[in-house]
Amino acid sequence: MITITIQKQIQLKKRPTGVPTSEHFEFVEVPVESPAKGEILLQTIYISVDPYLRGRMNDTKSYIPPFKLNEAISSGVIGKVVESKSDLFEVGDFVIGSLGWQQFSVAKDNTVRKIDPNLAPVSAYLSVLGMTGLTAYFGLLDIGKPKAGETVVVSGAAGAVGSIVGQIAKIKGARVVGIAGSDEKVRYLLDELGFDAAINYNTQDVGSALKEACPDGIDVYFENVGGEISDTIFPLLNNFARIPVCGAISAYNNSEPDVGPRVQGYLIKTSSLMQGFTxxxxxxxxxxxAKELASWLLEGKLKYEETVTEGFENTIDAFLDLFKGANLGKAIVKVADSDK
Known part of the structure; x- marks a missing residue:
């Protein structure tokens, strides 16, 4: 049972045009609610900040409804049960769910999932054992279908999804080339994650570097970025190449539609598959x-990195930093101590 009655919440104040800034958000004070039967009160431990949240700030139709103005923004959250009126959860349990950006939340017991803090640190359930790990797993294996000896190229390779994609491709015996935005990230891909080659798009000519890194062409391209980086891929595709399209962060803040080279000719000539997914x-x-990812993690075949921002008051800054390429691995905000 907690005695706090007022908490802070982050709301969308107005819809961004182009790159969002702090003025598009607002901190407000709201009551800490009490759980009813079948509900639990959670203290927020970690908040996930993700590029896809930018799309939800637009009032447009998509695969997920837009955020409403003057209401809490929500994303993946790790919470600790501090009061339970549910038979499914006890005080002290850790759960994951889609919850508001606030310090405490009341949730129905069928809308969150209990997680095991003994398997991995609880923050890992927002990264390698959570949605980003699952995105990498299904996008690469179900659409990319890498085979031993093939060449897999990953854009946004040092990010939450891309870093897991590259490691899974290595597990499957592929040659892996990563594209990232700094020398630090390139070294991380090569020295820590075991990529075969890595390219810094800020200091290298990506097209020339890809030709050198992929002498036998490209069999799988895992797309996280879009834009000019993506344009350099298509001339290097092998026959029957596969392109899982996970994201296009380069265009998320564009106020006009993104325009670039047409891809149809390349796809026809190489009989390639390009498929978007969520x-x-x-x-x-x-x-x-989740079972496969946990197994690889315990076997030491998967590594993960987190960029942790301390303090609820810094949540907006952590989100905005995504569009500056500031994060290595998964970007999360630590709101409170978890003891795990």
């Missing part, structure tokens, strides 16, 4: 993916 497409198979 992790929600695989919700019925999350158990399968």
């Amino acid at each position: 992790v929600g497409n695989y919700s019925s198979r999350f158990g399968e993916g």
Whole structure:
């Protein structure tokens, strides 16, 4: 039982045009609610900040409804049960769910999932054992279908999804080339994650570097970025190449539609597959993916990195930093101590 009655919440104040800034958000004070039967009160421990949240700030139709103005922004959250009126959860349990950006939340017991803090640090359930890990797993294996000896190229390779994609491709025996935005990230891909080659798009000519790194062409391109980086891929595609399209962060803040080279000719000439997806497409198979990811993690075959921002008051800054390429691995905000 807690005695705090007022908490801070982050709301969307107005819809951004172009790159969002702090003026598009607002901190407000709201009551800490009490749980009813079948509900639990959670203290927020970690908040996930993700590029896809930018799209939800636009009032447009998409695969997920837009945020409403003057209401809490929500994303993946790790919470600790501090009061329970549910038979499914006890005080002290850790759970994951889609919850508001606030310090405490009341949730129905069928809308969150208990997680095991003994398997991995609880923050890992927002990264390698959570939606980003599952996105990498299903996008690469179901659409990319890498085979031993093939060449896999990953854009946004040092990010939350890309870093897991590259490691899974290595597990499957592929040659892996990563594209990232700094020398630090390039060294991380090569020295820590075991990529075969890595390219700094800020200091190298990506097209020339890709030709050198992929002498036998490209069999799988895992797309996280879009834009000019993506344009350099298509001339190097092998026959029957596969392109899982996970994201296009280069265009998320554009106020006008993104325009670039037409891809149809390349896809026809090489009989390549280019398929967009969201992790929600695989919700019925999350158990399968989580089990495999956990196994690889325990075997030491998967590593993960987190960029942790301390303090609820810094949540907006952590989100905005995503569009500056400031994060290595998964970007999360630590709101409170977890003891795990």
